Amino acid sequence: MDNLGRYDAIVLGAGVVGASTAWHLAQAGLSVALVDAEGPAAAASGASDGAVSVASKKPGPLARLATASLVYTRALAETGPLAQAYHPRxxxxxxxxxxxxxxxxxxxxxxxxxxxxxxxxxxxxxxxxxxxxxxxxxxxxxxxEGHMPGYAAVAGYLSDPRIARIWPARVLGLDETDGSVTVNLGHQRLSAPRVIAALGTATPVLFPGLPxxxxxxxxxxxxxxxxxxxxxxxxxxxxxxxxxxxxxxxxxxxxxxxxxxxxxxxxxxxxxxxxxxxxxxxxxxxxxxxxxxxxxxxxxxxxxxxxxxxxxxxxSDSLPIVGLAPGSARITLATGFEGDGICLSAVIGREVARMATGMAPAADLLADLATLSPARFPSLQESVA
The missing domain is CATH 3.30.9.10 (D-Amino Acid Oxidase, subunit A, domain 2)
Structure with missing residues (x-):
């Protein structure tokens, strides 16, 4: 990073999915800025019951992704950032x-x-x-299954000192060019070749067409x-x-x-x-x-x-939105988890970090992740085009 506020990646939203994504990007050796309007786990992640539950997930892609994430969460709890956050029960x-x-x-x-x-x-x-x-x-x-309070998981992911923490800072706009995305915070601007928007309920402010x-x-x-x-x-x-x-x-x-x-x-x-x-x-x-x-x-x-x-x-269709934003080549969305974010955060953070860096998702998750893509909303794609 230099004094112009340039990073390899910028993550918008310091809930559990955003924090997981930032941690995985930092593990890949990228300089990462994590931006939030209030602070870590200030919204849904801080008000959750913390259940890492496969049983409660909607059958189909969500249940399969939750199973993969439960297994990966256990691994991250053995020697990784979730050692103090996740507890089997x-x-x-x-x-x-x-x-x-x-x-x-x-x-x-x-x-x-x-x-x-x-x-x-x-x-x-x-x-x-x-x-x-x-x-x-x-x-x-x-x-x-297990238990993992959202605030504890976020704290675990933020234990990586390579993640620059920027809050309170409200995103006023995004400007994407051929080589980068500029994030307008009013008092300062940040720039990176890749941005991940894990904004939760604030998503429609920047992406008004998303349901x-x-x-x-x-x-x-x-x-x-x-x-x-x-x-x-x-x-x-x-x-x-x-x-x-x-x-x-x-x-x-x-x-x-x-x-x-x-x-x-x-x-x-x-x-x-x-x-x-x-x-x-x-x-x-x-x-x-x-x-x-x-x-x-x-x-x-x-x-x-x-x-x-x-x-x-x-x-609107009870599935999260994960994938490139409509009309964008550099902004990846990870939003709309409605109570499933705690359980899914480990694997979604890992896979979104892979997407943002140009890597293919894990082969066994490819089809299920594809069902979460914004491309499943044809009217939205047409309006952007």
Missing amino acids: PSYIFGTGPDETAAMDALIAKLDALGDAVRLRRDGGAGVLPGTGPGVERLLELTG VLPRAGQLFVTDRGQPGALPGALTSAAYLLAKTTNPAVLPRPPVVIDPLTTGQYLVGSTREDHADPTRVDFATLQQLMIRAAETWPALRARRVIRAFAGVRAAV
Whole structure:
């Protein structure tokens, strides 16, 4: 880098996907600038439940990419940047009624097709996990998944001192020429031959044609208690249905009960089409509380100390957008992960770094990554052309 603000690569967005991409670019020997409007993990990555979950992913490309990313995350946790961030733990899927039971059957078939990275250990009633309540008719115990708070993963990726951190800095515009892209930050300009935009909900500001929309989720956190009673997250099968069904017609509210290392519980979350992180309401939280307490009765002895909303970047067809921006040869997009970014961040960061440096994606991921390309929106391509 010189005093003109020139880098080999510039990453826009210091969430978990952007931080992973910056780390992988630095590992390739490139000088990297990581830019964010507020700071690291300031948006969806900092408000996530941290589940590294294959089970919760939409069947098809996302589930296969999540499986590859889980395996790679484990490797990065052994001797790499995720050593203090990722922790293996069991996970549980519970359900009541025929719709959720059918979703659980579909999950078992999906895991069988994905190999042995995540395995079904037990399939039964509430007795599979002592402490569950009358809201559980069927319970699956899975092994192989893990937990990785977004802020911890971002901190791990940013441990590489070769990444220049630039925040708070809002991107006002991008100017692409034959040889480089100039990033206008108002008070300064940066230039690089490659730019990666991992902007989350801010994506439409710079790329207004992309069908990226905000989707909020309400959550609450309890007070502290004795940790360890619940060894892993309890996820309702309604959450699996929400990946493929209109949330407004779900038979029961989706809920995830996540035990924290502090002895607290994080419980969420809804899926609401708005961008207001301050919008929480008692009626919605009450629905979450009722189902959570029916599932894990120990919650009745806890107090709610905080209720909040996290806003995630979603895409109209429920798949992320990863690939060259329409009409660009130097700007790569990595956005729209809507709750899947924590799990996918390791492999997406690696593969986006490969794309940005002109390398082909890993052969076994090539077809699935192609389904995430912006080229799947023909009207967008035509409007840019």
